[in-house]
Amino acid sequence: MKIAIIVAMTKELNLLLPLINSCKEVSSANGFSYYEGLMAGKEVAVMQCGIGKVNAAVGAFALIEAFHPDIVINSGVAGGTGSEAKILDVVVGDRVAYHDVWCGPCAERGRIQGMPMYFEAPAEVLAKIDESGHVKKGLIASGDQFVDNAGELARIKTLYHDVLAVDMESAAIAQVCHIKGVPFTSIRVVSDTPGEADNTSQYQHFWDDAPLQTFHVLTQLIEAL
Template identity: 45%
Template sequence: MTIGIIVAMLSELACIKDLLTDCREESNEGAIFYIGKRGNHTLILTQSGIGKVCSATRTLNMIYHYHPDCILNTGVAGGIDISTQVFDIVTGKEIVYHDVWCGEENEPGQIPEYPARFYSDPELLEKALSLQTSTRIYSGLICSGDQFITNRKELDKIKATFPNGLAVDMESASIAHVCYMNKIPFLSFRIISDTPGIEDHTTQYNRFWEEAPQKSFEIIKQLIDIL
């Protein structure tokens, strides 16, 4: 199986790159891809950059050049529900744009002619939830938009519109959207790095990276091994 893996940030790339053996670097249309093996799988890893445009463009580039059988989006997300804790993993059973509004005839987050919400592939989701680990893994709604969510007012606005939202990021929905258009199975697999809206939220986020997040990122290794 050829598995595409997309992360947004250099710090996330560093955590995932160790998964690849016999790794080589390729450039396509100015985009860098790392191609390697893990067991019987070929892995295609890339850092998209932050936000919807960067992630959508890189996803399409990956699909056209490498034809993956599925795409995994991993990295960090902010927890926006009292049930989420730092180092938990939230898999996006549903993914929505929290910053899209196209009029009363569409649901919040819905772009006309496309679903109001995108969904991770059911088989990939089931396998992710079946992992045996001390880390909490659960599924729910991930909300994506081109905003850093840093204060209570921003968080409350998202929760008022999407009360079931568990996590917020800047890429899952756009990657899911491109995969939907190209009929590629997709899974969002996000590690909670911080909980926006709390006092001294920035310190919490920075501390996450100081406390060896490699342990959490290694869970994606377990997922790949059972695909």
């Protein structure tokens, strides 16, 4: 099985690369660099796409074209929503959706015309992840903004009352995978909660703890695939 892993930021990439055996950097004709090797005994290719929906979509498409994976996994951080997913909890996206999309009066908010409202992770993949302790399964909502205030979070929760986490890439990667017919799931560790104390400070200090919870879940999933 060939597994593609996408992260957005250098900080995330630097935490992930030490977990890859026989890791080598590969430059492709499309201008992206990948890191190929073995993780939990499986063939993997890792890329850093950059922050935001456009970077995520372009990176996902390029990685799929270059590596032809059997599954794409997005790993990284996300904001909490004041739900049961707290700081350092891991949210596995059983569904992902956009929170900043509206195609007009005849369309549902959050849905791109011609696309599903929710991009769902394969049930057989979700079944391999143990939901216990710090691991939660639920909805991740994506948009091109760092959500840092309670008012914006409240708006998102009017669209998706059960949203567990917010990020800037998952839905865009999921849409590309949907178009290309490649299974996808997102695994995110909660770094901060908008509206609770100083969430920007929470996010900054989060990296001081070098959290590896999301990679623990990622490794367990890859072992089980």
